[in-house]
Amino acid sequence: MITREEVMFFDTDCGGVVHNLAYLRMIETCRTRLAAKLGLDLPTMSETRLYPVVVRTEVDYRAPAKLGDWLRIEGRLAEIEGAKFWCSFVMIRESDGQILVRARQALALVQMPEGKPKRLPESLKAHLLKEG
Amino acid sequence: MITREEVMFFDTDCGGVVHNLAYLRMIETCRTRLAAKLGLDLPTMSETRLYPVVVRTEVDYRAPAKLGDWLRIEGRLAEIEGAKFWCSFVMIRESDGQILVRARQALALVQMPEGKPKRLPESLKAHLLKEG
Amino acid sequence: MITREEVMFFDTDCGGVVHNLAYLRMIETCRTRLAAKLGLDLPTMSETRLYPVVVRTEVDYRAPAKLGDWLRIEGRLAEIEGAKFWCSFVMIRESDGQILVRARQALALVQMPEGKPKRLPESLKAHLLKEG
Amino acid sequence: MITREEVMFFDTDCGGVVHNLAYLRMIETCRTRLAAKLGLDLPTMSETRLYPVVVRTEVDYRAPAKLGDWLRIEGRLAEIEGAKFWCSFVMIRESDGQILVRARQALALVQMPEGKPKRLPESLKAHLLKEG
Numbered sequence: 001m002i003t004r005e006e007v008m009f010f011d012t013d014c015g016g017v018v019h020n021l022a023y024l025r026m027i028e029t030c031r032t033r034l035a036a037k038l039g040l041d042l043p044t045m046s047e048t049r050l051y052p053v054v055v056r057t058e059v060d061y062r063a064p065a066k067l068g069d070w071l072r073i074e075g076r077l078a079e080i081e082g083a084k085f086w087c088s089f090v091m092i093r094e095s096d097g098q099i100l101v102r103a104r105q106a107l108a109l110v111q112m113p114e115g116k117p118k119r120l121p122e123s124l125k126a127h128l129l130k131e132g
Numbered sequence: 133m134i135t136r137e138e139v140m141f142f143d144t145d146c147g148g149v150v151h152n153l154a155y156l157r158m159i160e161t162c163r164t165r166l167a168a169k170l171g172l173d174l175p176t177m178s179e180t181r182l183y184p185v186v187v188r189t190e191v192d193y194r195a196p197a198k199l200g201d202w203l204r205i206e207g208r209l210a211e212i213e214g215a216k217f218w219c220s221f222v223m224i225r226e227s228d229g230q231i232l233v234r235a236r237q238a239l240a241l242v243q244m245p246e247g248k249p250k251r252l253p254e255s256l257k258a259h260l261l262k263e264g
Numbered sequence: 265m266i267t268r269e270e271v272m273f274f275d276t277d278c279g280g281v282v283h284n285l286a287y288l289r290m291i292e293t294c295r296t297r298l299a300a301k302l303g304l305d306l307p308t309m310s311e312t313r314l315y316p317v318v319v320r321t322e323v324d325y326r327a328p329a330k331l332g333d334w335l336r337i338e339g340r341l342a343e344i345e346g347a348k349f350w351c352s353f354v355m356i357r358e359s360d361g362q363i364l365v366r367a368r369q370a371l372a373l374v375q376m377p378e379g380k381p382k383r384l385p386e387s388l389k390a391h392l393l394k395e396g
Numbered sequence: 397m398i399t400r401e402e403v404m405f406f407d408t409d410c411g412g413v414v415h416n417l418a419y420l421r422m423i424e425t426c427r428t429r430l431a432a433k434l435g436l437d438l439p440t441m442s443e444t445r446l447y448p449v450v451v452r453t454e455v456d457y458r459a460p461a462k463l464g465d466w467l468r469i470e471g472r473l474a475e476i477e478g479a480k481f482w483c484s485f486v487m488i489r490e491s492d493g494q495i496l497v498r499a500r501q502a503l504a505l506v507q508m509p510e511g512k513p514k515r516l517p518e519s520l521k522a523h524l525l526k527e528g
Contacts, residue, residue: 006293006296006306007306008292008293008296008306009145009146009147009151009292009296009315010145010151010153010289010292012145012146013141013142013144013145013146014141014144014145014146014147014148014149014198014199014442015141015146015445015447015449015506015508016146016508016509017146017508017511019141019142020424020450020453021142021417021420021421021424024417024420025274025417028272028273028274028416028417029270029272032270032272032273041332042270042271042272042331042332043331043332045331045332046330046331046332046410049411051273051411053411053457053460054416054457055456055457056454056455056456056457057416057453057454057455057457058452058453058454059452059453060451060452061449061450061451061452064449064511066146066310067146067306067307067309067310068305068306068307068309068310110411112411112412112413113411113412115413115460138425138428138438139438140424140425140428140438141424141428141447142421142424146310147313147315147317147374147376148376148377149376149379152292152318152321153285153288153289153292156285156288157285157406160284160285160404160405160406161402161404164402164404164405173464174402174403174404174463174464175463175464177463177464178278178462178463178464181279183279183405185279185325185328186284186325187324187325188322188323188324188325189284189321189322189323190320190321190322191320191321192319192320193317193318193319193320193321196317196379198442199438199439199441199442200437200438200439200441200442242279244279244280244281245280247281247328273409273410273411273415274409274415274417276409276410277405277406277408277409277410278405278408278409278410278411278412278413278462278463279405279410280410281410283405283406285406330410331410
């Protein structure tokens with residue numbers, strides 16, 4: 001899944017570059033669209049209240065983005081590990097192709113409001129095989 | 133109700149000052165504590181799902197805050213108007229007493245998830261008379 | 265200027281609908297693109313540090329958006345008033361055409377880091393006449 | 397360094413619990429206060445534009461917080477590794493002592509706006525020895 005974001009004022013801080021939390025919000029948009037492609041779309045989740053919940057995040061900040069930069073976020077299903085699935089992300093500045101951020105997130109499917117973890121659907125594994 | 137906030141990196145933008153949305157987040161913390169004092173506390177709301185919902189916001193930005201400034205937010209119940217109540221806020225920089233932001237918000241009580249507006253409790257009016 | 269946003273998890277709160285601050289972030293993206301169209305684009309601002317600064321915001325929240333809704337934000341230059349210009353916004357849910365939010369913002373041009381207000385360029389007035 | 401936060405509406409999402417990004421904002425407030433204790437205070441940074449920049453974040457989400465929970469965030473300088481220093485954080489719900497989130501962040505000192513990394517001050521090592 002590829003998403004694009006233009007760096008806004010609210011993404012930056014007084015250091016003059018994008019704030020570390022803003023990249024994670026952009027990654028979340030990419031991950032949500034990726035999840036939809038994997039069969040976990042927002043309207044369905046909103047009804048069933050079965051949500052993918054982030055259980056671990058790892059982010060490496062390599063180089064900073066600036067106001068007005070266009071960023072390209074590439075996310076993919078990377079691995080399935082028991083009841084968790086890992087997504088990996090890379091954020092690239094479009095003007096020069098520089099890699100700015102790399103991230104990995106582990107997610108579990110959780111039934112809200114009880115907070116009960118659920119087994120991953122077989123369809124996720126099928127997606128992984130197809131992409132791998 | 134008086135709350136205090138220290139300006140963090142995530143509150144600022146690359147203009148070097150606090151971003152307009154960050155002041156509203158600080159006002160919201162003040163308003164939430166004000167609501168608790170008025171009998172609308174968070175744990176109760178979380179159970180009853182009867183929430184005060186913002187129906188109108190007016191904000192005047194007078195002067196900017198900077199990284200590391202300590203801000204004082206003063207909020208009070210200002211007026212009751214049918215099924216709405218108005219809260220007013222002023223944000224002051226502690227170091228020099230300068231008024232940075234003035235805001236007013238109208239709120240209604242809404243029963244979620246149906247989104248049905250509810251009549252304001254008599255206790256709110258009592259608070260208003262007591263403060264006025 | 266028309267922008268579109270899909271409601272993400274981070275836009276919502278535990279009331280089950282979009283949080284009042286999230287609409288303002290979406291409006292800001294629309295306003296930034298509108299400003300670019302009016303000759304105030306981000307890369308130029310980033311260099312000159314001459315920024316449009318919000319001096320007043322008025323927002324009316326009419327109806328709530330939900331997770332997964334697609335929103336359409338329409339922004340336009342509405343009025344010039346001395347050294348300030350007003351932009352107006354309407355947010356519409358695409359699925360049923362319902363108006364969710366109306367907002368108006370007054371902006372001034374400010375030279376950072378001094379924070380000195382600047383006269384509006386003639387080109388803004390030309391845009392206003394053309395659109396009016 | 398210990399900071400406390402009350403979970404606000406803007407911290408939660410429609411899953412009914414705190415959103416993963418909100419914990420990181422709370423951790424950032426704790427880290428900023430920790431940095432001040434280590435000699436890297438905000439007003440000084442604002443003047444010198446020598447900022448601690450997050451280069452890596454690792455977060456484990458163990459259990460969710462809810463609206464109105466009071467959270468305790470404990471942050472400490474954990475390790476120095478060349479030009480980077482690691483801070484570690486644990487977030488605890490005060491009502492029942494449950495650990496909700498564990499995180500580690502690696503930071504480097506960067507001179508803005510050039511973005512040039514700087515050597516860590518000797519005083520940081522002294523703090524580490526004192527605490528260890």
